[in-house]
Amino acid sequence: MQKYWKEVVKITEFSVQKYMRSLRQPFCPGCGLFSLTHAFLKAVYELGYENLSKFVFCSGIGCSSWIPSPYFMADSIHTLHGRSIPVATSIKLLRPDLNVVVFGGDGDIVGIGLNHFIHAARRNTDILVIMGNNMVYGMTGGQVAPTTPLKTRTTTTPYGSFEYPLDAAKLAAVAGASYSARWTTAHPKELKEALKKAIGLDGFRFIEVITQCPTAFGRKAGFRNVGEMLKWFKDSAVLVQQADKMDQEELEGKIVIGEFVERKRATLVENVYAIMKEAQRNGK
Amino acid sequence: MHEDEEKTYFWSGNEACAEAAIIAGCRFFAGYPISPANEIAELMAKKLPKANGIFMQMEDELASIGAVMGASWCGVKAMTATSGPGFSLMQETIGWGFMTETPCVIVDVQRLGPGTGQATKCGQGDVMQARWGTHSDYMAIVLSPNSVQETFELTIRAFNLSEKYRTPVILLTDETIAHVRERITVPKKERIEIIDRKKPTPKDRRFFGLEDIAPMPAVGEGFNVAVTASTHNEYGIRFTADPLIHRRLVENINNKIRKNASEIEDVERYNVEDCQVGVVSYGCTSRGVYEAIKEVEKRGVKIGHIRLKTLWPFPEKAVRDLAKNSEKIIVPEMNLGQIFYEVKRVACNVDVVPVNKIGGGELITPEEIFAKILEGGSQDN
CATH class of the missing domain: 3.40.50.920 (Rossmann fold)
Known part of the structure; x- marks a missing residue:
């Protein structure tokens, strides 16, 4: 009984309200982005941040980009479609003391903004990129995305998609990220732990969150409700260590989750300021 | 470079532009290689680290102008330099800068187009692009120098106007002025007027679309500023359907240039x-x-x-x-x-x-x- 009360007290101590300007996030009922918002703010809370004054949020265009802007009680810069990472880059360079966090969807980060994503990972830019991957362009009504699984029906692939999806978490790892992980909204605890870890690390950190979009993805892809989608995430999830031992055929239709990379490498901020110091020391 | 005495140099237009930018207080430059604007980036790469500034060569022009906007929201004067094709790529973000009232300077060293055209040759074909390049209703401030000396002066003026009116300003030079070498006099420090943006007082909460030019906070200053190029009210809160808020916002940010046109025109x-x-x-x-x-x-x-x-x-x-x-x-x-x-x-x-x-x-x-x-x-x- 005593233990139970401890749990309750602990839960009530945390509220997303603590960090938000408004609770009226504009997402559809059943949207996975509510879970992502919760997981992120819970991670911030558990890390001991009383408010978001040490954070700056950059986002692009799309549903995921509306997570921080303007709902978080923080500095938030809502940029153009695909351009959140360049804006975040210069902010981090000029204000290395702030935690710069990018929120974006799969279309924003690895569709129109893919170039910036790869280069930020290459530079090991000190930003945390959180990508809500709903495998579709949700805000515009459910068009095929670079992350849509093969043969999935969307509004622009009415007979099924004929393209292979992009593996963003793996790409970040290969391009030079310090940390890259993928979880789903059906794994809220693991997601929260990954976010906590990523906020504490340096360099380019990427967390891909497979999230359900019942409105734009579910209706065309044949899911009747949110529960079915979450069940799909749970059932098809395979840990990356396991996936390494599986062949192409076995991996078909699976969602590989877990940590793809964690490495230590000098970051962009460290490199830029080291070179600056050297330039200043060498006189003219 | 910037001394207490008047000094004479023999510079190209591009050199004068970079030197003037540093004197105007520019401490962030992001760009992407393109002829005939390269010398500006090269000189900024050399000068900025020594002046505690940051130079970044980004992956493309979209990223360059994006980084410039981010820098401006850190309270830092920022610039990029490009030519016609790169300028075309930047247009969407220039519209973002106009809508969010973000001061910055964009140098377009004009070359011959359309398309790749004659990449190293002089032209004056970007006059209308500089005015109407991004979509919808906006007013651009565009300056056009005709000598190395004037490139120096107008670069400083471009920063001053952008800071004063909180808007992107375009310096429209051309390949000839960029590459010609001329004698140029850099005036004494106290004879150069430098304008800095109006900063908010701790009580201010209204940062956007005011009838007068609104004060501009920077990130990390505790204002919890919400910046968006979607239609927003004076507090930065998004209103994507309200006709009155859109009308007021867009008319006000156009008017701050229209009403001051006689002062800007030179x-x-x-x-x-x-x-x-x-x-x-x-x-x-x-x-x-x-x-x-x-x-x-x-x-x-x-x-x-x-x-x-x-x-x-x-x-x-x-x-x-x-x-x-x-x-x-x-x-x-x-x-x-x-x-x-x-x-x-x-x-x-x-x-x-x-x-x-x-x-x-x-x-x-x-x-x-x-x-x-x-x-x-x-x-x-």
């Missing part, structure tokens, strides 16, 4: 009050006009000249003054007619005659302008 006037023939010129093309005028005057023809240092907002009053007395106005430019139509719109009861030349970076010669001035009779335009 022209060089020559003999405007007493002339039979007028010339309206800008940028490198104006260099030939001076010589043509000398020759024409030897023949007893009275000639007036307006040289536009500000292209946008278009200096209507100056051109109207010129049109009062002259029978015809010659507009030489290295494109197939852009400022010509503006002059025609303003000087509607005067014969407006274009002199156009494109290709190979060939300048319009004084002889060509001379011939057009002396040509009699009405023109079919």
